Amino acid sequence: MSPNPADIGGQAAGPIDTVDHGMKFWEKQANALRNTLTSRKLVRLDELRRAAEDLGDRYYRLGYFERTTEAMRNLLLEKGLFTRGELDGKIEEVRKRYDS
Amino acid sequence: MTPSTYTPAPERRFNVGDRERVKNANPPGHRRTPAYIRGKQGEIERVCGRFPNPEELAYGFDGEPRRVLYRVQFKQREVWGSYAGSNHDLIEVEIYEHWLEPA
Numbered sequence: 091m092s093p094n095p096a097d098i099g100g101q102a103a104g105p106i107d108t109v110d111h112g113m114k115f116w117e118k119q120a121n122a123l124r125n126t127l128t129s130r131k132l133v134r135l136d137e138l139r140r141a142a143e144d145l146g147d148r149y150y151r152l153g154y155f156e157r158t159t160e161a162m163r164n165l166l167l168e169k170g171l172f173t174r175g176e177l178d179g180k181i182e183e184v185r186k187r188y189d190s
Numbered sequence: 191m192t193p194s195t196y197t198p199a200p201e202r203r204f205n206v207g208d209r210e211r212v213k214n215a216n217p218p219g220h221r222r223t224p225a226y227i228r229g230k231q232g233e234i235e236r237v238c239g240r241f242p243n244p245e246e247l248a249y250g251f252d253g254e255p256r257r258v259l260y261r262v263q264f265k266q267r268e269v270w271g272s273y274a275g276s277n278h279d280l281i282e283v284e285i286y287e288h289w290l291e292p293a
Contacts, residue, residue, distance in 0.1 A: 100226040100270065140220040140248035169250065 095149040096139065117155040124162055133165055141165040196239040199258040202287065208234045209293040210262070212285060220248035223289045230269055231293050232262040235282060243286065258287040 113121075127133045141161035142149065149157060167174060204210055214229030222244050238261055242253025266279040273279070 094221070094225075097221070097225050099224045134247050134250075136220070136244045136247040137250060143220060 094143055095145075096143050114155075120155055120159045120162070124158065127162070127166075132171065133162070133169070137165055138162060141168075197241070197256065199237055199240040202237060202258045204234050204237075204258075204260060204287070204290060204292075206234050206236060210234065210290045211293045212262075213289050213291060220245055223285055224283065226269065227264065227283050227285070228289075230264050232264040232283075235261045235263045238284060243288075245286075259284055260287065260290065262290075 124138070128135055128138075138158065138161055141164050142157055144164070145152070145157065145161060148160070152160060163177070166172060167177070209231060210233075211231045212223060212228050216225075216228075238259040240256040240258050243255070243257045244253065247253040261282050261284050263280045263282050265277065266273045266275055266281050267277055269281055
């Protein structure tokens with residue numbers, strides 16, 4: 091069997107949570123960002139899927155939006171839209187604004 | 191509305207009704223043929239068109255040359271060893287030409 095976390099057809103799934111948990115604010119923002127990036131053709135859906143599969147074991151430890159967002163971050167770093175340093179700097183800036 | 195990316199596929203290897211087998215391979219990377227259908231024999235149900243290869247798009251390449259996509263029918267009983275339903279039950283999977291070989 092393929093170790094690919096996106097290729098699980100036919101495997102035992104266990105109980106399925108069918109409760110609608112709604113979307114948190116950050117999840118809506120993450121979705122909006124993802125839609126903007128794809129509609130502006132900065133990234134493709136195929137690339138986002140591949141980047142999510144590349145998370146390996148982390149894929150299973152993350153929730154749906156965490157997974158897609160982490161994949162998006164990795165892809166944007168890979169494509170050089172920003173550097174790790176720029177991202178860390180921005181996170182620091184936002185954190186300070188949030189904490190103050 | 192986004193225009194359809196469908197393009198006709200006059201140059202193709204298979205036609206409706208052809209029997210073929212899905213390659214039984216496990217290459218690394220982003221692959222669009224589910225593991226459960228690899229190695230199984232099926233019949234071409236329709237030609238879906240020619241599309242940029244998603245296995246290349248996934249790495250930021252342009253997806254050329256485009257690949258012919260087929261909808262392929264398989265007997266459920268031949269796909270799942272433990273399938274208890276009718277022998278007439280089918281599963282249809284869309285598979286790119288480079289994953290298919292004549293049965």
